[in-house]
Amino acid sequence: xxxxxxxxxxxxxxxxxxxxxxxxxxxxxxxxxxxxxxxxxxxxxxxxxxxxxxxxxxxxxxxxxxxxxxxxxxxxxxxxxxxxxxxxxxxxxxxxxxxxxxxxxxxxxxxxxxxxxxxxxxxxxxxxxxxxxxxxxxxxxxxxxxxxxxxxxxxxxxxxxxxxxxxxxxxxxxxxxxxxxxxxxxxxxxxxxxxxxx
Numbered sequence: 001x002x003x004x005x006x007x008x009x010x011x012x013x014x015x016x017x018x019x020x021x022x023x024x025x026x027x028x029x030x031x032x033x034x035x036x037x038x039x040x041x042x043x044x045x046x047x048x049x050x051x052x053x054x055x056x057x058x059x060x061x062x063x064x065x066x067x068x069x070x071x072x073x074x075x076x077x078x079x080x081x082x083x084x085x086x087x088x089x090x091x092x093x094x095x096x097x098x099x100x101x102x103x104x105x106x107x108x109x110x111x112x113x114x115x116x117x118x119x120x121x122x123x124x125x126x127x128x129x130x131x132x133x134x135x136x137x138x139x140x141x142x143x144x145x146x147x148x149x150x151x152x153x154x155x156x157x158x159x160x161x162x163x164x165x166x167x168x169x170x171x172x173x174x175x176x177x178x179x180x181x182x183x184x185x186x187x188x189x190x191x192x193x194x195x196x197x198x
Contacts (some may be wrong), residue, residue, distance in 0.1 A: 012110075029043070043083050046087070053092035063195075067097060076133070084130065094191075118131075149175075160174070
């Protein structure tokens with residue numbers, strides 16, 4: 001695999017992140033990190049999910065209105081990795097939402113290139129992603145964060161993990177079936193609540 005022309009240690013825009021995902025798929029790899037042993041099929045499926053969501057996500061009018069009404073300037077930082085199924089289901093929504101208001105800038109950071117930031121946003125002690133962190137762009141003060149998945153689904157995942165009876169593949173299948181039925185409604189509602197300060 002030829003060396004990627006983008007700097008993986010820095011912030012990526014959406015085009016660069018998607019280019020990284022595509023290059024990994026073409027190379028038959030799950031990750032830029034040789035230590036990651038996930039099957040390349042995960043990243044391939046994630047590219048397909050993002051391709052679909054890029055075309056089908058329609059933002060709710062209330063979320064659009066809240067984004068348009070935002071005062072000040074904001075930076076959305078997203079911790080992610082190409083192999084992460086939850087990220088593939090959520091990132092297109094974040095990207096599309098960020099484009100509603102020119103005062104919202106979004107950037108993508110690879111989780112395993114930014115361990116210090118990830119340590120600040122652990123979920124039950126784990127490095128679950130994606131994590132969207134909203135900063136005041138003027139002061140770089142963190143304002144709120146979201147992730148790694150909608151609240152209802154997170155509760156379902158925690159219950160499945162606690163019971164620990166289903167094989168990983170079946171748990172992943174249930175997770176993505178939930179996303180398919182939800183059609184991004186939950187993440188949009190949760191982003192709306194955070195943006196509106198509710």
